[in-house]
Amino acid sequence: MKLLSENKAFGGTHLRYSHTSTTTNCEMTFAIFLPPFASKEKPVPVLYWLSGLTCNDQNFMQKAGAMKLASELGMAIVAPDTSPRGEGVPDDAEGAYDFGLGAGFYVDAIQAPWDEHYNMYSYITEELPPLIEGEFPVTKEKAISGHSMGGHGALIIGMRNPNKYVSVSAFSPIANPSDCPWGEKALGNYLGSDKASWKDYDASELMASQTHYIPMLVEQGTKDEFLQEQLKPQSLVHAAQRSETQLTLNMHEGYDHSYFFIASFIEEHLEFHAGHMGLI
Amino acid sequence: MKLLSENKAFGGTHLRYSHTSTTTNCEMTFAIFLPPFASKEKPVPVLYWLSGLTCNDQNFMQKAGAMKLASELGMAIVAPDTSPRGEGVPDDAEGAYDFGLGAGFYVDAIQAPWDEHYNMYSYITEELPPLIEGEFPVTKEKAISGHSMGGHGALIIGMRNPNKYVSVSAFSPIANPSDCPWGEKALGNYLGSDKASWKDYDASELMASQTHYIPMLVEQGTKDEFLQEQLKPQSLVHAAQRSETQLTLNMHEGYDHSYFFIASFIEEHLEFHAGHMGLI
8 A cells, every 4th residue: 555645634534545456456546534532452343435426436535524523423424436547457448537547437347448447336335444444443333325326336235244333324426326317328238228236226226125124214315416317316216215215305495416515514424324323 | 707617516506607808818717605494585695715726726625625605605606716717817937836826915016027917915805705695595694714825925915904804713824935955036026125015915924913803714734834934823923012003813733734723623614704794
């Protein structure tokens, strides 16, 4: 691991690292916030935050305003990048923002040329946690959250791994990617045209057949410019009704898709996860 | 005024506007945060925030984490841009970050070609407040704060106008611009080589001859990469001792020049200003 930068913040430390990933076959960057007093003797649980389209490891750390409460709660936060990057990593043919670089969609690609590097699902669930747990004063206890594409990632990762994460939450998630333009483009390219292979990466599909309950909290703004066409939280609600799964979806009048929305409610999510981590 | 964007945040509203400035002779952009329930019947006081080199109206609004407490206190925040911009506005000959665009230094330039547009002192003190007070539900009560170049701006504006602002604060200010590379370059170009004309724009010079006390709070990180060469808070302290002026300078072990430092202590500054505004 290579340390890229270090900032003291709220008594804790914000660190950025790069490392060679054997899952994505390229150099990956992540950020971690360690609260004050985290030590090998007193390790802390970790919230993983998955960011949305066009983002990298920095958007959440700089804009969400999460560090103050994380510092008080004694919770680490890890923010991975949103895709593989670097020389040799293929991108959207036209450089579009919604596919390729910055748009890994948290899947393991099975179609060439994407399958060599675009394995973000395994990177987030299999490679990154042991690395974090080996290098930093954290426990194995973890929760996962994210925004938009990252909200989709958090929901599918949480539902598919209910024994690995204590709780899952999302802001403005792409809740039914099999049935929206962003999702159809990404899943079609990464996974191919057989929609059967998409189901494991669709929160509404997973929710409909949910058997292991994981505590789940979702926030959505009513003025979100992507609400109707791309996000479709109602699909998730209907699926939860079919599988009789408990889901808390909070609709917020007047809020949009921006980090101003995330910042406005991030503390409720930290408290939700902290409760399931036993911190409060 | 032209509305550029609008986001709901913490129950209040974050707005960006552009307008034609008669002081800087160009189109200027600013952001304003209005807390919930601000109305013509219940107008709120305003904190002006002046940003540092390379910044615009957005850095503070996105990264400082100030909106939550401002919302609770009932305080508006106005973040102007850091220089004139647009076609015909001259820039540093080599496009350096520390002079010209994004680096107005909150002075009224008296040297050609800078004097046509680079009149940020008058823009902040004379043009912007009446505009804000005419268009938004705010009172005439105001405080001023800023970071780095903007900390310099806040200090000189506060000390030169103790009857217009109830309090002044700064993070990592350029405290003695007559005696540091950033300040010498900017003041030399905007004001010319006669250093007598620089005194009105140098916080340490103004502090040394301070007669009207204005409540003042300054934060500084000890690991700030610009501390020794550019910022020189000790000059401000020595000047305060000479003029027997009260100055609170908090040195913070391990903090750097970034917004992570500002975010860590911004709430103390909001509370400081709120106290002088009579909000708490």
